[in-house]
Amino acid sequence: MIMKSIKELKLVDVKIVIFGAGDFGSCAYLYCSRAFPQTYISFCDNNKDRQSERIQGCEIISPKKAVCLYPKAAYVLASADYAEEMYIQLSQMGILDEQIFLFAKEECYHLLTLDEMWEINKKGYEQLTHRTLDKRKLNTYTEKMQYSKIYDADGLRTRLTDKYRVKEWVKEKIGEEYVVPLLGVYKNADEIDFDKLPEKFVLKANHGCGMNYIVKDKEKEDITLLREELQKCLEYHYMDLSFELQYREIQPCIIAEKYIEEFHKESYDYKFFCFDGKVQMIMIVKNIEQEDAARCFYDADFHFVPCELDDGVRMPEVPFKKPASLEKMVEIAEQLSEGMDQVRVDLYAPGENIYFGEMTFTSWGGNVNITPAEIDYQLGSYWRLGDIR
Structure with missing residues (x-):
């Protein structure tokens, strides 16, 4: 089943009904209210407990009532998991295909302020980590990443x-x-x-x-x-x-x-976590694109640090050996990270050569659980964020 994107919605004296009154629906409202500022917006939801509530001053009614009141409206499906069921439900009540549009959260992102992005991103991080995220109390590496990726982007980055x-x-x-x-x-x-x-x-x-x-x-x-x-x-x-x-x-x-x-015969990626121009932690990933990928962490003196992420890449039973070119790679990483509060410098060292890979300012997007959690706090302690907005 192929549904039209909300980007295809062109309004001419037509009301909008957002089907789904959860977080997804709130994002859909942001998009619709800014893309179509003169248009009347209502919500419908199958959850009877929500039907007595309001969002942004807009009523929440049942889908049946919405179709009765607004048979010619544009219906925006705001759900990641139930869009197909919503589509079928509306179709069975007589709403035409050309009236139904699918909303994806990313459709509204270019319309959001930084603070609105923070609030949406905050909810996702809290759901992932089961920790409260407070902009004024950022302690761990991944917490500070949530702030930095939104508020610290600039031309150089x-x-x-x-x-x-x-x-x-x-x-x-x-x-x-x-x-x-x-x-x-x-x-x-x-x-x-x-x-x-x-x-x-x-x-x-x-x-x-x-x-x-x-x-x-x-x-x-x-x-x-x-x-x-x-x-x-x-x-x-x-x-x-x-x-x-x-x-x-x-x-x-x-x-x-x-x-x-x-x-490409046997690949190792060397990733240097740098703070204020100094390497504080090293990550080595073997065969990163393959099923047998493995990863080890080390401190700045190349002492093995037992640490895992929840992304499926295993920690090998025997840590990787120290590469012959490590000192030179550390020197390069620190040269490239000079003057930056935080960045991960990725390098390769095939044969006797060293090649630059990339500069990574938002490792994993900050959306990862680090075990043990002490490592997340340790990395966070190296990172001196500027003034919080």
Whole structure:
């Protein structure tokens, strides 16, 4: 079943009924009230306990009453889990397909103030961690991340988060030899001339995470499918995932990079948690894109720190060995993080080389449970946030 997005809603003397009076419905109201400020808005909900309440001064009635009172209205489905059931319910009561629109929370994000983003994000963090989040009492790393990702985004963070634009900055800071060679830059997937690319290469979108495609044999690749997947990446707004605002102003593009043979045989990612230009914790991830991925944490002196996250990546029984180039990687990480209150610098060290990976200002979006919790507090103790707004 394919439902129309609320982006397709064009009103001409039509009322709006938001179906769903929970948190999702409140977000839908924000969108509708700002996108259509002159339009009458009502709510309907199947929960009888809510039908005597009001949201933003708007009445909450039963779906049956809504259809009776507003048979020509535009109905906005505000539920992540029950949209299909709502659609069927309205259809059975005579509401036409062209009157029903699906709302997704991210549709309203570009209309929100920073404080409104904070309130929505706060609820999600509290549901995940079962801890109260108070803007004036931020102690842990993940708590401070919730604040920083919304209120501290600026032009420099945006530039350094952009996987294309950061390359030039890194060249200026530490030298071109640490940057994976660039093979091409494309505004859309149709621009990619695969005939000009080598047999092996890597394609990635510059404006998010997890949008990488490793091509080991161009002749065996389904180019049509690859173009489709890359175009989907370009159309995806990564900021909508968890309010990581440094992604908001990045101009999406696709970059092609050289395939580093040594790295892809057995890959290790070295991730340095830096605070005020100093490495305080190190994370090593083995085979990050594979099912057997494993991860270890270490302190700044490379003492193993037992620590796990709730994202499914295991901690190996035997910690990883200290890499031969660790001291040089720490030096590079501290050079790149100089003058920044907090950033994670990701590096690779295939063979005898060191390559820059990325600058990560919002590790996991801050939406993760760290076990033991003391590590979350420890990392938070290193982070000196500025004045809280």
